[in-house]
Amino acid sequence: MRSFFKYLFTFSLVLCLFLWLATIISNQIYQLSLPKNSEISVLVLGDSHAQSGINIDSKVNNSLNLAASAESFYFCHQKLQYFIAKKVKVESVILAVGPHSLSKSLDSKWLFDELNFIEKMRSYWPLINFSSIGEYITNAHFSRSVYFELIPELLYQNFYTIERFVLLGKSPFIGGYTESENNNKIKLVPEVSDSINKKLTLEGAAISELQLFYLNKIVQLCNENSVKLILLNTPLFNGTKLENLQNVKGDYEVFDYGDLFKNDTRLFADFVHLNGNGAELFSDTLVNKLTIK
Amino acid sequence: MGLLMASTMLDYFYGFWVASPERKKAKFFLWLSIINNLGILAIFKYYNFFAVQFQQGFESIEIQTNPLFLEVALPVGISFYTFHGMSYVFDIYRGSQKPIKSLIDYAVFVSFFPLLVAGPIERANHLLPQVQKRRIFNLAQAVIGCRLILWGIFKKIVIADNCAYFANEIFNNYEIYNGSAMFLGVLFFTIQIYGDFSGYSDIALGAAKLFGFDLLINFRFPYFSRDLGEFWKRWHISLSSWFRDYLYIPLGGSKEGKYKAIRNTFIIFLVSGFWHGASWNFIVWGFAHACGFLPLLLLNRSKQNTTDSIAQNSIFPSLRELFGLISTFLFVMFCWVFFRAPDLVISIDILSRIFSSSLFQLPNLKFDNTEVLQLFHLVISAVFLIFFEWMSRKTNSSVAFFNLIKLKWLRWLIYLLLIVFVIYFKGTPVEFIYFAF
Numbered sequence: 001m002r003s004f005f006k007y008l009f010t011f012s013l014v015l016c017l018f019l020w021l022a023t024i025i026s027n028q029i030y031q032l033s034l035p036k037n038s039e040i041s042v043l044v045l046g047d048s049h050a051q052s053g054i055n056i057d058s059k060v061n062n063s064l065n066l067a068a069s070a071e072s073f074y075f076c077h078q079k080l081q082y083f084i085a086k087k088v089k090v091e092s093v094i095l096a097v098g099p100h101s102l103s104k105s106l107d108s109k110w111l112f113d114e115l116n117f118i119e120k121m122r123s124y125w126p127l128i129n130f131s132s133i134g135e136y137i138t139n140a141h142f143s144r145s146v147y148f149e150l151i152p153e154l155l156y157q158n159f160y161t162i163e164r165f166v167l168l169g170k171s172p173f174i175g176g177y178t179e180s181e182n183n184n185k186i187k188l189v190p191e192v193s194d195s196i197n198k199k200l201t202l203e204g205a206a207i208s209e210l211q212l213f214y215l216n217k218i219v220q221l222c223n224e225n226s227v228k229l230i231l232l233n234t235p236l237f238n239g240t241k242l243e244n245l246q247n248v249k250g251d252y253e254v255f256d257y258g259d260l261f262k263n264d265t266r267l268f269a270d271f272v273h274l275n276g277n278g279a280e281l282f283s284d285t286l287v288n289k290l291t292i293k
Numbered sequence: 294m295g296l297l298m299a300s301t302m303l304d305y306f307y308g309f310w311v312a313s314p315e316r317k318k319a320k321f322f323l324w325l326s327i328i329n330n331l332g333i334l335a336i337f338k339y340y341n342f343f344a345v346q347f348q349q350g351f352e353s354i355e356i357q358t359n360p361l362f363l364e365v366a367l368p369v370g371i372s373f374y375t376f377h378g379m380s381y382v383f384d385i386y387r388g389s390q391k392p393i394k395s396l397i398d399y400a401v402f403v404s405f406f407p408l409l410v411a412g413p414i415e416r417a418n419h420l421l422p423q424v425q426k427r428r429i430f431n432l433a434q435a436v437i438g439c440r441l442i443l444w445g446i447f448k449k450i451v452i453a454d455n456c457a458y459f460a461n462e463i464f465n466n467y468e469i470y471n472g473s474a475m476f477l478g479v480l481f482f483t484i485q486i487y488g489d490f491s492g493y494s495d496i497a498l499g500a501a502k503l504f505g506f507d508l509l510i511n512f513r514f515p516y517f518s519r520d521l522g523e524f525w526k527r528w529h530i531s532l533s534s535w536f537r538d539y540l541y542i543p544l545g546g547s548k549e550g551k552y553k554a555i556r557n558t559f560i561i562f563l564v565s566g567f568w569h570g571a572s573w574n575f576i577v578w579g580f581a582h583a584c585g586f587l588p589l590l591l592l593n594r595s596k597q598n599t600t601d602s603i604a605q606n607s608i609f610p611s612l613r614e615l616f617g618l619i620s621t622f623l624f625v626m627f628c629w630v631f632f633r634a635p636d637l638v639i640s641i642d643i644l645s646r647i648f649s650s651s652l653f654q655l656p657n658l659k660f661d662n663t664e665v666l667q668l669f670h671l672v673i674s675a676v677f678l679i680f681f682e683w684m685s686r687k688t689n690s691s692v693a694f695f696n697l698i699k700l701k702w703l704r705w706l707i708y709l710l711l712i713v714f715v716i717y718f719k720g721t722p723v724e725f726i727y728f729a730f
Contacts (some may be wrong), residue, residue, distance in 0.1 A: 001430045001432075003432055004430070004432050004436070007436070008439075009707065011705065014705060015712060016707070018709055119371050138439060152716060155716050155717075156716055156717055156719075159713060159716065159717035160717065162715075279521075
């Protein structure tokens with residue numbers, strides 16, 4: 001029995017070393033995909049609205065879009081915190097805040113869905129401050145078993161990252177401009193747009209306390225580190241403007257382009273996301289505004 | 294739980310009654326035990342099936358009936374523990390086993406955790422002596438146990454679960470797929486069911502070995518069989534040998550002429566099919582196997598390949614063996630359609646799609662990038678599985694190949710590789726298929 005446990009212990013040790021090695025390699029691949037420069041002029045964060053609507057990486061020097069679909073403000077906060085902790089000088093942050101962002105109607109999918117949380121954690125783990133996970137898990141009322149579910153997923157991600165990098169030469173995806181996949185799949189009708197909007201916006205649901213909590217954390221982090229923060233509402237098909245930001249405390253600017261391309265079917269992939277042409281046009285508008293400022 | 298306890302208690306007492314020197318009394322209690330065990334199965338597993346047949350039978354002659362349907366979940370492991378109990382009583386009746394005094398020992402035999410829910414179906418004269426004797430920890434056995442558990446997990450999580458993803462997609466949307474795509478769907482299921490069930494058996498055998506128990510081997514590389522006779526000596530061995538010993542031989546086996554041998558063969562295949570589930574699909578599956586077995590029986594070749602293994606004295610099979618392997622594999626594969634499809638009509642539709650001109654077209658399957666990657670991982674894992682099982686084919690153990698590797702570091706490297714496969718190539722979790730039986 002003793003020699004069996006000795007055998008098992010030695011093998012477990014070798015296994016842990018092996019997995020640790022994979023983690024180091026994977027982490028290095030992540031580091032390779034992040035900008036090397038010590039300065040970021042514009043950092044774009046937020047959900048799919050910014051991901052498919054803002055393509056300024058080639059238009060503004062040292063700019064970086066790290067927005068990703070179904071991204072809660074918790075992960076936006078983590079991404080920003082990562083750069084600040086790494087002593088990267090971030091001049092300004094554009095954070096996509098649509099009428100839906102603070103709505104409780106999306107909480108179940110964006111914040112309280114354990115699978116979505118694990119998926120995001122898996123993709124971003126080298127950027128995450130692990131001490132923040134406990135707070136989030138408590139706030140989102142997740143069971144503690146989520147930790148045990150996370151471990152194999154993080155191990156999975158290491159091998160995934162290595163395989164993608166070795167076989168396909170691809171870096172891990174931690175956000176970035178992507179043209180909307182919904183292009184031309186949905187018939188854009190203003191009436192339908194209004195009803196969808198009603199469901200998603202504050203008219204249809206109460207404020208999400210957790211989203212507001214992390215949004216305020218982003219504002220606080222920017223203010224403490226002298227980073228200029230712009231809360232941006234990207235164009236929406238029905239032209240809904242941003243409201244109810246009175247609970248967001250601190251210094252920030254608001255760029256509200258909700259009605260910029262109202263009812264223009266040529267520029268939208270669906271009711272809430274710009275298509276490639278719309279993104280190009282909107283990015284130019286945004287760059288102009290940033291330059292003038 | 295209550296049912297398991299009741300069944301255990303009854304068979305425990307039947308054991309004493311059947312051991313009676315008065316043959317008349319013993320026979321009476323043997324039949325009572327059979328009725329008792331089959332009654333439990335009939336009520337909990339088959340009642341609704343018979344009620345539907347009863348209703349449909351009367352509807353066909355335009356008489357409306359309203360039979361009572363039971364709304365109870367199938368008790369976990371019912372098909373396995375009732376067979377454990379029956380084998381115990383049978384063996385006592387035949388004199389090959391003595392009734393056991395300790396109820397606890399008997400309860401361990403019936404409900405030993407690794408084999409309770411999906412077998413292997415143990416024999417009283419094999420497992421009970423192991424329960425009764427004092428077990429001492431054995432390092433070599435424990436190492437084999439760990440290897441079996443790892444290999445079983447690999448077969449289930451990597452091979453079976455990944456195959457299940459593709460098989461489910463194709464079977465659930467069979468209307469849109471052409472013959473070649475359906476062929477692939479059936480191939481995926483063929484690999485899935487082997488990985489799933491033999492994987493479970495390996496885990497059960499491995500877990501039991503850690504506790505000092507040797508369970509009956511359930512699989513011996515069945516897809517390397519050269520004919521159907523050999524396949525049934527290698528697939529779900531504990532069930533097929535159970536039916537052979539407690540049904541086929543008592544019915545006369547093959548010793549009482551050709552007619553009885555054919556009749557008995559059909560009986561055990563049909564009963565074996567029905568054992569799997571209360572559905573016509575399983576009965577047809579059993580019937581198809583009986584039909585496939587018939588030529589071997591008529592030509593007295595049903596046992597020609599049961600004493601050795603394929604490529605016994607070489608690395609590769611001969612052309613004759615290869616032909617036998619491929620034809621047996623294809624036959625078994627097409628029979629699995631009845632096992633997987635939800636009903637007979639769909640099974641026949643799927644088979645008619647496969648055996649159409651579209652079999653020779655390119656499969657009309659569309660995979661996204663993630664699915665292509667998943668398929669790539671599955672192919673790597675399947676090659677790994679086939680290679681190592683081929684290396685072990687002459688033995689009784691699915692992890693015998695580890696003994697061929699003399700270098701310790703190489704063995705450890707393979708363990709690590711298997712663990713990486715399990716972490717990284719894992720499929721979407723699917724419940725063990727045989728948990729439903």
